[in-house]
Amino acid sequence: MLQRPDTIIKEYRIPDAPDAWVTILHDDLLHPVLGGNKLRKLDALLPTLQPSGITDVVTCGGLQSAHTAAIAAACAERGLRSHLLVRGERPAVPTGYHLLARMYGEVTYVPRSEYADRDAMLQRHAASIEAGLPAEAKVCIIEEGAASPLACLGLIRLVAHLARHWAASNRAVTIVTDCGTGTTAIGLAIGIAFLDLPWKVQGVMLADSAEYYLQQQKKLAKAFSSDFLTDSSAALRAKLERLPLHWVERLHPRKFGSILPGEIAICRQIARELGLLLDPIYSLAAWEVALQSAAEHSTGEDGSQHRVCILHCGGLHGLYGLAQRYPADF
Numbered sequence: 001m002l003q004r005p006d007t008i009i010k011e012y013r014i015p016d017a018p019d020a021w022v023t024i025l026h027d028d029l030l031h032p033v034l035g036g037n038k039l040r041k042l043d044a045l046l047p048t049l050q051p052s053g054i055t056d057v058v059t060c061g062g063l064q065s066a067h068t069a070a071i072a073a074a075c076a077e078r079g080l081r082s083h084l085l086v087r088g089e090r091p092a093v094p095t096g097y098h099l100l101a102r103m104y105g106e107v108t109y110v111p112r113s114e115y116a117d118r119d120a121m122l123q124r125h126a127a128s129i130e131a132g133l134p135a136e137a138k139v140c141i142i143e144e145g146a147a148s149p150l151a152c153l154g155l156i157r158l159v160a161h162l163a164r165h166w167a168a169s170n171r172a173v174t175i176v177t178d179c180g181t182g183t184t185a186i187g188l189a190i191g192i193a194f195l196d197l198p199w200k201v202q203g204v205m206l207a208d209s210a211e212y213y214l215q216q217q218k219k220l221a222k223a224f225s226s227d228f229l230t231d232s233s234a235a236l237r238a239k240l241e242r243l244p245l246h247w248v249e250r251l252h253p254r255k256f257g258s259i260l261p262g263e264i265a266i267c268r269q270i271a272r273e274l275g276l277l278l279d280p281i282y283s284l285a286a287w288e289v290a291l292q293s294a295a296e297h298s299t300g301e302d303g304s305q306h307r308v309c310i311l312h313c314g315g316l317h318g319l320y321g322l323a324q325r326y327p328a329d330f
C-alpha cells in the first residue's frame with residue numbers, strides 16, 4: 001500500500017525565461033494525505049513495526065504539522081493506532097493537516113512549556129498511553145520528521161527509480177527540496193552517492209540554522225552506517241562522509257511557519273499560469289531556489305546538459321491552516 005516507487009514527472013516552462021524549464025517530481029500527488037516526502041520516509045519504516053509486535057505509535061508536531069497527519073493516515077491504513085501530541089491548544093475550527101490528524105488519529109494537546117522538551121514529553125506520554133492500553137499492546141515513538149536511517153531507504157528507492165528513468169540521458173541533475181528536519185534531502189543524497197550518479201541535492205533550510213542541518217546530516221549518516229553497513233563497506237562509508245548535498249538559504253529568509261506579504265498572491269499567480277499549486281511555507285521556497293539554479297545553469301558552459309528538478313514534497317493542506325491566519329490574502 002505504501003510501496004509506490006513511481007512519481008509523476010512533469011516539465012514546467014519558467015515564466016519570462018525562454019527555453020528554461022524546471023522538472024517537477026510530483027510526489028505530492030502520490031497520496032491524498034501522505035502525499036510528498038512523508039510517503040517516502042514511511043515506505044520502509046512502517047512495515048517494520050507490526051512484525052515486532054507494535055500496536056500503537058506516538059509522535060508529535062505543531063498544529064499544522066504534515067508529519068502528524070501522515071503518521072496518523074499511514075498507521076490507520078495498516079491497522080495501527082496513532083497518538084499525536086500536538087503543540088498548543090485545540091483551535092476553534094480544526095482545518096488542514098490538523099483536521100486530517102484528528103480524523104485518523106488520537107490527538108492530545110500539549111502546552112507549549114511542556115512541549116519544549118520534546119524527548120521527555122514523548123517518553124512521558126508514551127508511558128502513560130501504554131499504561132492505559134491492554135497488556136498485549138506495544139507502543140513505539142516515531143520522532144518528529146521520522147529522522148531515522150530507515151526513512152532514508154524510501155528516498156534511495158526514489159533515486160534508483162529516477163536513475164532508471166533517465167538512464168538514456170547524460171544530463172547532470174540537481175534535485176531541490178524544501179527541508180524541515182532535512183531527512184528527505186539527506187536520504188536523496190545518500191541514494192545519489194551510493195548509485196555513483198553525477199547529481200546533487202540542494203536542501204533549502206526552512207526550519208533551523210545551517211549548524212542544525214549539518215548536525216542532522218552527520219547524525220543520520222552515522223546512524224545509517226551503523227544500521228546498514230558492514231565492516232567491509234569502507235567505500236560506502238567514505239561516500240557517506242562526502243554526500244553530494246548543499247544546504248542553501250531560502251531566498252527570502254524568515255521564521256519558520258510565517259509568510260511574507262504577497263506570497264499567497266505569488267502562489268496564486270503560479271497556480272493560474274502554470275497549473276502548479278505551491279504553498280508559501282514549503283514548496284515556494286524550493287521553487288525559488290530551483291529558478292535560480294536553472295538560471296545559473298542555462299548561462300553556464302554545460303547549458304542544456306543540466307536538469308533542475310524539484311521534489312514536490314506536498315504541503316498543500318497547509319494552505320487551509322494559512323487561510324485561517326491570513327483570511328484576507330486568499
Ligand SMILES: *Cc1c(COP(=O)(O)O)cnc(C)c1O
Nearest residue numbers: 066179180181182183184314315
Ligand atoms: C514534512 C515536509 C518537509 C520536511 O521534510 P524533512 O524530511 O523533515 O526535511 C518539507 N516539505 C513538505 C511539504 C513537508 O510536508
